[in-house]
Amino acid sequence: MAYRLTIEAFCSGPDTAEALRAAALDRQLAKSRLSLAEGGLAAAIGHYADLPTPQVLVVEETDPALLRARLDQLAEVCVAGTKVVVIGPTNDIRLYRELMGKGVADYLPAPVAPRQLVDSLTGLFADPASAPRARVVACWGARGGTGSSTIAQNLAWAASRHLGEQVILIDLDLAFGTSILAFNLDAKQSVADALANPERLDEVLMDRCMAEYDDHLQVLAAPGDGRSRAAIAPDALEHMVELASRMAALVVLDIPHVWDQWSEAALAAADEVVITAIPDFACLRDTKMLLELLSPRRQGMVQPRLVLNRAENGRKAQLSAKDFAETLKVEPALVIPADPALFGEAATEARMLGEVAAGHKTSQSLAQLAAALSGKAAPPARKPSGGKGLFGWLRR
Ligand SMILES: Nc1ncnc2c1ncn2[C@@H]1O[C@H](COP(=O)(O)OP(=O)(O)O)[C@@H](O)[C@H]1O
């Protein structure tokens, strides 16, 4: 199995750094991302004082007298879920047990060989139940043409930049999805192929069905051929999203404006929901309906975020963004003006807004929202664990 880990390491000397570099070339870790820094455990404490700790943190300490105190300091800045691997000066089983008791994921005495590191790092996630899972963002348009797919695509791209990690966009508009066009993809297989045989769907098949836009963004595109009208089976979708969430740091679902068992289940279970609406009466009604439907099912979870798109100030056919927000009693996360030139340019070039107009206010505000959705800007509340049923991938 290929692990996609984000590993940051603070080494005390060149030998450990060399061993880590060699370990990262191993087949099992080849899809992981390793960042190396000097200065050992002490430097890590300073570094993470105001930065989130990664999925896997490797720290080296050469001084046995300072190891415990420094690890306690590190524990204070470590975010929940980070696995800490310590490389220490002594081969001592009592120390090993003590550190494991404190929540250290593994302890390796120096000098370390690349093989030991590979075994240790992959061992952290060998149990599927402990494998890290990506956050899932579900994007839904309050009616067709609000720009929901465009927003989903841009958020996925911007989040992959922000995180510097893999993001997977899943286009669930089987018949009319635009992801192939928006990213100019050469997609030989699609989300319809992935959903067709859920019992066969595994990481290998997922990999085969996805198209790569760039190093960080993979797209499970919709065939968009008008023929794929097969209804989506909620179980098959749940399995697919679960798999995707083990293969990336963030999963973005582009859910078309349909109301079905699967779309409702996905919107109820996702870590984040983004509703894109045009400030008009139809969108107001449907956004209100969706918020009311989801509210009892998303108790204790992050509330859906509203993007008001294609806003045209002062146009009679539209409500003002302010009226829309006041009627719903929801503050929009973002108001994006109608800008046919900007959106048209991106569409024609099959590029994201951040690529054709990085400095544009709309690109920047989308990047900010993407950062918030990625969970690395401000970790939001989690749904309490427990419970069963559709879309258990959230209940962890
Ligand atoms: N703020 C905007 N200003 C102008 N055009 C936009 C804006 N947002 C989206 N569009 C355009 O609207 C069209 C429909 O967008 P799409 O994302 O396919 O909508 P949906 O998925 O909600 O049906 C696309 O051509 C897109 O480029």
Ligand SMILES: [Mg+2]
């Ligand atoms: Mg769409």
